[in-house]
Amino acid sequence: MSARPIVTLDGVTKSFGSFKALHETSFSIGEGEFVTLLGPSGCGKTTTLRLIGGFELPSSGKIGIAGQDVTTNPPYRRPVNTVFQDYALFPHMTVAENVAYGLTVRGATVARSDIPRQVAEVLEMVGLSQMGGKRPGALSGGQKQRVAMARALIRKPRVLLLDEPLSALDVKLREVMQVELKRLHRELGITFLMVTHDQTEALALSNRIVVMEAGRIRQIGTPNDLYDRPATPYVADFIGATNLIEARYAGREAEFDLITLPGGAQLRRKTAGNGGFHPGSAVLIGIRPEHLRPAAGDNLVQGRVVDTLFHGDSIRLEFLPDGATQPAFAQLARGSSLSADALLPGQPIRFAVAPEDVMLFAKVAA
Amino acid sequence: MRRPASSMLLTAGLFALPLGWALLLLIVPYLLMIAVGFWTRQFPLFVPDFQFGNYLQLFSDPQYTTVILRTLKIAAMVTGCALILGYPLAYFLVFTLRSDRLRNLIYMAVIVPLWVSYLLRAYTWKIILGTDGALNSALIWLGLIDTPLDAFLYNQTAMVITLTYIFVPFMVMPIYAVLENIPKGLIEASEDLGIGPLGTFRHVIAPLSLGGVVAGAMMTFCLSFGDFVAPVLVGGPDGTMVANLLQTQFGAALNWPLGSALATLVLIMVLAILGLTGWAERASARNLR
Numbered sequence: 001m002s003a004r005p006i007v008t009l010d011g012v013t014k015s016f017g018s019f020k021a022l023h024e025t026s027f028s029i030g031e032g033e034f035v036t037l038l039g040p041s042g043c044g045k046t047t048t049l050r051l052i053g054g055f056e057l058p059s060s061g062k063i064g065i066a067g068q069d070v071t072t073n074p075p076y077r078r079p080v081n082t083v084f085q086d087y088a089l090f091p092h093m094t095v096a097e098n099v100a101y102g103l104t105v106r107g108a109t110v111a112r113s114d115i116p117r118q119v120a121e122v123l124e125m126v127g128l129s130q131m132g133g134k135r136p137g138a139l140s141g142g143q144k145q146r147v148a149m150a151r152a153l154i155r156k157p158r159v160l161l162l163d164e165p166l167s168a169l170d171v172k173l174r175e176v177m178q179v180e181l182k183r184l185h186r187e188l189g190i191t192f193l194m195v196t197h198d199q200t201e202a203l204a205l206s207n208r209i210v211v212m213e214a215g216r217i218r219q220i221g222t223p224n225d226l227y228d229r230p231a232t233p234y235v236a237d238f239i240g241a242t243n244l245i246e247a248r249y250a251g252r253e254a255e256f257d258l259i260t261l262p263g264g265a266q267l268r269r270k271t272a273g274n275g276g277f278h279p280g281s282a283v284l285i286g287i288r289p290e291h292l293r294p295a296a297g298d299n300l301v302q303g304r305v306v307d308t309l310f311h312g313d314s315i316r317l318e319f320l321p322d323g324a325t326q327p328a329f330a331q332l333a334r335g336s337s338l339s340a341d342a343l344l345p346g347q348p349i350r351f352a353v354a355p356e357d358v359m360l361f362a363k364v365a366a
Numbered sequence: 367m368r369r370p371a372s373s374m375l376l377t378a379g380l381f382a383l384p385l386g387w388a389l390l391l392l393i394v395p396y397l398l399m400i401a402v403g404f405w406t407r408q409f410p411l412f413v414p415d416f417q418f419g420n421y422l423q424l425f426s427d428p429q430y431t432t433v434i435l436r437t438l439k440i441a442a443m444v445t446g447c448a449l450i451l452g453y454p455l456a457y458f459l460v461f462t463l464r465s466d467r468l469r470n471l472i473y474m475a476v477i478v479p480l481w482v483s484y485l486l487r488a489y490t491w492k493i494i495l496g497t498d499g500a501l502n503s504a505l506i507w508l509g510l511i512d513t514p515l516d517a518f519l520y521n522q523t524a525m526v527i528t529l530t531y532i533f534v535p536f537m538v539m540p541i542y543a544v545l546e547n548i549p550k551g552l553i554e555a556s557e558d559l560g561i562g563p564l565g566t567f568r569h570v571i572a573p574l575s576l577g578g579v580v581a582g583a584m585m586t587f588c589l590s591f592g593d594f595v596a597p598v599l600v601g602g603p604d605g606t607m608v609a610n611l612l613q614t615q616f617g618a619a620l621n622w623p624l625g626s627a628l629a630t631l632v633l634i635m636v637l638a639i640l641g642l643t644g645w646a647e648r649a650s651a652r653n654l655r
Contacts, residue, residue, distance in 0.1 A: 053558060054557075054558075055554050055558075074557060074562075075554065075557040075558045076557045076558070076559075076560045076561060076562050080558075081558055081559065082554075082555070082558045084551050084554070084555060086549070086551055088549065088551035088552050088554065088555035089555075090552060090555070090556075090569075090570060091552075091574070092573045092574060101556070101559050101561070101569070102559035102560055102561075104561075104569075105559070105560040105561055105565070151555075151559065152558075152559075155559060155560065
């Protein structure tokens with residue numbers, strides 16, 4: 001992260017009664033970044049966003065925004081604005097009144113006569129020029145989403161907080177709005193902090209992703225980092241699917257880690273250095289479905305076909321690696337060289353894996 | 367295809383009772399009341415007639431206009447007091463109180479008195495405000511006064527206090543309901559957009575709770591307007607309200623035609639208020655769509 005930090009969390013925790021929603025957490029967001037808090041429901045991502053927005057006060061720790069300590073500031077004294085998950089548009093006001101709302105505050109730097117022009121400008125920006133006179137009740141989900149964006153952006157916040165902004169939209173519209181979000185971020189240069197449970201959304205939009213689980217940050221990194229070098233099996237499986245196979249570490253040979261698969265076969269993993277594993281220790285290897293190529297050769301994972309699922313452009317093949325207890329998945333191109341007979345349940349099958357595509361994790365007790 | 371006759375007979379039989387009840391005990395009496403309002407009194411008899419003398423008397427005799435205006439004034443004051451007490455209470459219950467148990471407990475405490483006899487509750491204020499009452503005892507104990515005051519009871523203030531106490535639940539209930547239905551997200555959104563608690567109340571909570579205020583005010587006003595117990599118990603000489611006047615016309619004064627005309631006038635006034643508030647409620651509901 002090269003830009004100077006605009007949001008910093010320093011040892012922040014949050015408890016609701018005896019429930020610890022957020023364990024001690026520290027991270028910072030650079031000016032102009034698009035950062036996503038990613039994790040399943042209940043992982044603490046929304047709590048983190050609400051702490052930054054000021055809707056919850058931390059149990060301990062400090063929150064800084066734009067160089068100011070805002071730990072105990074109410075929402076109306078923070079240079080951030082929020083796009084709420086359910087939009088929270090005021091039902092008794094028109095679209096234009098909703099958008100102008102944040103400029104009517106006393107002491108605002110905007111001249112009252114200039115408000116209509118700014119409202120028109122922001123509505124234009126989100127593509128709702130003709131909708132100013134309508135009430136939120138008369139709008140579609142996507143339009144409400146745009147009004148919520150316009151209402152927050154007109155305040156020119158230092159950071160825009162987005163709480164699952166696209167979760168209420170259908171798939172097609174979600175893709176349109178993803179492009180729209182990316183465009184707005186690029187054009188406005190405002191820092192975006194988004195909460196989502198949708199990893200594709202996070203991968204598609206963010207500069208950096210903060211992966212959270214059970215009230216803790218598991219990994220922070222660029223989409224590429226997280227995809228190629230997940231720090232834990234959890235991250236590997238959450239960011240894109242990953243086959244996790246229990247195995248044993250066998251040793252080091254030149255630039256390769258040697259891993260013994262449960263079936264007895266050996267797999268090589270290409271790395272710069274030993275990750276500190278001892279020969280004989282239990283490990284988890286991770287291989288992404290798209291990295292399994294049905295082929296002969298070396299560095300093989302062998303097993304038997306369990307089932308195949310037709311996915312249109314590809315075939316998802318479920319197989320049980322020799323000696324493993326959990327099935328694994330491979331993603332095959334439609335015109336794969338495998339014959340239909342070879343894909344029948346029970347048929348032996350083998351996949352080649354490039355040594356650099358094998359991920360290795362310490363096995364931690366579940 | 368037509369329904370079989372037996373089914374139609376069943377439908378008719380099912381609704382005959384409620385329809386007959388409404389016709390016989392609601393519509394016919396109202397029509398009678400309106401009709402008798404045009405009759406003439408020839409003591410000790412009432413003669414069927416069609417003349418506006420009774421209404422003329424109601425509008426020209428200051429005795430009646432004073433009472434009608436006083437009733438309007440007291441009902442308006444009760445409504446105002448109930449709003450001033452009820453709104454903050456409902457607001458406190460919905461937005462300030464964190465404990466659900468305490469909230470339900472206080473809400474029940476507001477509602478439960480409705481199960482206690484109205485007369486008993488009105489009479490209680492006679493005991494509190496009276497010369498030997500709790501208020502006087504407390505003031506003497508505090509040393510603020512030496513001898514009991516008789517200023518608290520038998521006046522319009524006592525009536526407003528008593529009626530406010532009795533009807534305040536009808537104000538709290540609808541306001542509580544609308545406040546509870548305001549999504550908390552709207553309040554957060556307002557604060558997020560830089561508006562403090564006062565502005566948020568003015569621009570978001572107040573307009574969105576207007577429907578409940580209108581409903582509560584309407585009920586409180588109409589109930590106080592038709593009350594005849596508080597004037598008798600705590601009202602004193604200048605506390606007579608319309609309902610007491612009505613009672614007299616049908617009782618001691620034995621002037622049913624005048625009483626009927628007065629009752630019709632009251633009915634029209636109440637209907638006008640209902641129509642007005644209904645319109646206001648629809649207007650505010652339109653705003654929320």
